[in-house]
Amino acid sequence: MEDTPLGSWTDEALVSEAQSDRDGPRGRAAASELLGRYRESAYLWSLRQVRDHDRALDLAQEALINAYRALPTFGGRAKFSSWLFAIVRNRCLTAVRKRSLTRDEEVDPDELTHPQSDPEAQLEWAQEESAVLDVLRRTLEPHEQRAVWMRYMDHLSVEEITRLLGLTGSTGARSVLQNARRKLRAAMTGSNRRFGGDA
């Protein structure tokens, strides 16, 4: 293994090398290769969240550096890629909440509060998620449930939802969301404020 170029190593092997020789040349080279592999992922994902090149660069840089600093705590229970995804996602969402939503002015910032350190807020959030899921499952088809979740809970754009769900046709996710809103409105008789906005 030691003779093979780092580019051919698995993520897990690189993590192990980076952890076992953290301040040595082998560990640093392994960390550099490992995090370097995800530069584009971190940047592109951040860019889709904030829609600003410089801001996305800053967020991706912070997330990658935070991940490097936290690498000793990575226990291998998860895949490195999904551990890093969680870090990038968390960093972007925190930034978007703080910056009053550069990417979507239609969303009420108050609806983007999210539990961080407060256990009561965590419980409330979980209960809210559960209640929303329950309504979606009772009212909508699976593809509509997914589109609505992506739009109103994960705050993705209509274009992103169209792409992620592999929807075709000129209207993409827009018509799916319109149908879903119609059904939800009928089912909930205007009682749910969360789904009142336009796509």
Next chain:
Amino acid sequence: MTERHIPDDELGLVLDLDPADPRRGHLDRCPRCYARMAEYRDFVAAQPGAPGARLGEARERLGEALEREIAGGAAERGTGRAVRAGGGDEPRPAPWLDRVTRGLHLPRLRPELAMAAIAVVIVAGGAWLAFRGREGIPPPPGGEPTLRGEVVRGPLTLEHPSVLADGALELAWTSMPGATRYQVRFVAPDLSDLATVEAGSDTRVILRRGSLPGGLASRALVTWQVVAMSGNDTLATSRATPVRLP
């Protein structure tokens, strides 16, 4: 229906499961986890079609930043002090410095040169303001310039955690000139905030198993970091380092 959602950091593992595994089935039933999995797959695939993407520049800048951090971090841990040139390592500019040089459209300079260029801008601006009879630039906290709340990393060093005789955990750090109080921040492995402890002017906190601050679980592996404050101004942040709670 109470079904456990798939945590973000386990999404990769679930992809590798047998299609008959109940957790794969959960993906089809749960729009939340389906959406999260779609986002994760999108992250890994790194599709370059995002509007406004400047991928070449991003690749280069992020590569440079990582190299600086990895080289600088190792040197800092090795010497226990801020990185200076030596042993082939480039001095690591603080994040605010990188941001200022970009904001002023300066070329990528060595940190000393960039500092000198920024000093010229600040001095010239101060002289101009004085000439106009307006209030000059106030001295920044701690004697170091800050930009839009960016934190200057200073000589705030964490000491090795100690386990006391009664099993409590002591977290301590060096004092910071000018600091009137310290905050200890705890974050989870995914770097989300767990808790912040106000240490006052003490340079240590003691955590006991039965009385951990809200948000912290006994025996959890967390990352801790100290922030030195002067009133409401942040003077410096320490590095973040993992610790097992009592």
